Amino acid sequence: MFICIHAILTKGMNAPRNLRKTTLRLYPTLKQEAALHALLRSHQQLYNAALEERIDCYRKTGESLTFAAQCKSLTALRKQCPEWAEAANCSSQQMTLRRLDKAFAAFFRRVKAGQAPGFPRFKSLARFPGFSFKGHGDGWRFTPGADWRHGTLRLSGVGHLRARGNARQGGDVRASDVLHRDGKWYLSLTLDIGTPQRERTGNAAMAFDWGVQTFFTGVDHAGEELRLDNPRWWQTEKDHIIGLQQAVSRKRNKRSNRRRKAVQRLASARAKTARRRLDWAHKETAKLAGRFALVATEGLRIANMTRSACGTMEEPRKNVAQKAGLNREILDTAPALFTSLLRCKVLETGGEWVEAPTLKLKPSQRCPACWALAKKSLSMRTHTCAQCGYTEPRDLASARVVLNWALGTQNGQELAGIGARGRPCETPSFAQQRVE
CATH class of the missing domain: 3.30.420 (Nucleotidyltransferase; domain 5)
Structure with missing residues (x-):
């Protein structure tokens, strides 16, 4: 059984705190695994075709295709070619186009920032991680077991697949990703868990x-x-x-x-x-x-x-x-x-x-006792202050500096100007002048 509960927010640090991801291992039958491979291949071909369409459009017109324009092309393609409509769910195919759109957005962002561009490339089947679904019930449905232990995934065109794993806290299912890694299949669920449940014994x-x-x-x-x-x-x-x-x-x-x-x-x-x-x-x-x-x-x-x-x-x-x-x-x-x-x-x-703030505070260069700054090379693993004589392992001294800054105190004295959590106090002091 494989279970990995991602405590990382689904949309980065600014995402709502009530969204979490939990990953479960899927156990398809031989027939279901063949259907999953066919689904994966169709999404990989769609990704490559959409990338080629964007490249051709730019070469001929000098303009970039948008995600909305490619969604319209997908709708026309599904009407003209029934095999594409039967290959995968429409919203799932739109998620594949969205993945390509994000790749181009990251490419243009790196170009503007002067970084290595990294133009989106065509994906082989071995390098294509999986496919995604958005609305729960739109071509897929996950039914968890008791206390969110294991469950069953129903995929349109594939059937019911056994899923094993235990989420620490359940919630409302919002979206999912079916992933293929190292010859195994996994289901990554996005859950709205409401109020996170985690106890703390100390203060x-x-x-x-x-x-x-x-x-x-x-x-x-x-x-x-x-x-x-x-x-x-x-x-x-x-x-x-x-x-x-x-x-x-x-x-x-x-x-x-x-x-x-x-x-x-x-x-x-x-x-x-x-x-x-x-x-x-x-x-x-x-x-x-x-x-x-x-x-x-x-x-x-x-x-x-x-x-x-x-x-x-x-x-x-x-x-x-x-x-x-x-x-x-x-x-x-x-x-x-x-x-x-x-x-x-x-x-x-x-x-x-x-x-x-590392660049302003300089924890590894500062003395936690007298707050003096002294440059130290990386090879110096012991902090020894030339002004007050305070000696301590370098990492421990750095942690003590950060703690003093966070609490706004130094040796029990208020650090005016460098208040708790970086909020400035009412009166300036030598500490503020040294940090700034």
Whole structure:
């Protein structure tokens, strides 16, 4: 049984808090699996045809096709070609066109921002993740079991499929995605859960600092230290995954059955590692959210932290291999995933989530005792203040700085100008001047 409850909001951080996703494993029969593959193939062909239509339209007219125009073309196509009307539900086909429209919107956004454009490309069947449905009852219906444990999915043209999984909290079904990964089928449901149900036993305040050597270093308002060791998922599974990658590389014929099976084994191993990472993150964030009413951390920009060190041909940089290894270790810890899960769980308990302005506050460079700033290289893992002599592990000192800033206090004294949660106090002070 596979179950993965996404605590990440379905439309990003600004989405309503009552929308959540839950994923269940589908168990189709051989006949149903053939029908699902046919559905997947029809959506993949529709996506590629719509992409080709947009490219041809721009080449001939210099204008881009809109989502509404392609929906009209789809309606005409379904009338002229009955096989397209029988292949899939109309609203589901519109969701595939919407996926392409989002890909083009992201492409134009990156062009305007001066980033690598990444033009939408044609999808092979192996790279097409699945298809979506919107209105519940429009070509599909999900019937959950008792207490939202397992259930049954009815798909038009496919039949009733067994679904296994257990949602932590049920709700009204809004939309769904049928996904095909590593030879298995999954159902991702979007639920309106109403009021989130998560209990909190403590009312303490806590701040934490993320790192690679020690994954989580935190401190609460009473001075108690909290630590989580880095599980190092890649290092644990490295030998096994590298062996599977080499097995795929040795099979030169890309259409052979042996290579296909080797690719499936590699994908399954990577998926298992991802599931272990997600499961660990869910459990640890649930424990923390149940203890603390206020959680503070500094804002992280993972994309900036994991930039390549290659440089250019004219100006090549040094320590490229070392930076690549550091980037791999950073991404292996998935700090953005852990932070987003913890944020959602804290808010579900009615707690407060505080994110400190890293560039202004500079937690890793600031002394939590006297608030003095002193530049430290990444290799310096111990904070030693030259002004007051305060000594502490660097990550712990950084977490203490963030906690002091979030509470608006330093050594029990009010931090005027840097109030709780960043709200300015009435009178300025040296602390405000140093941060700004």
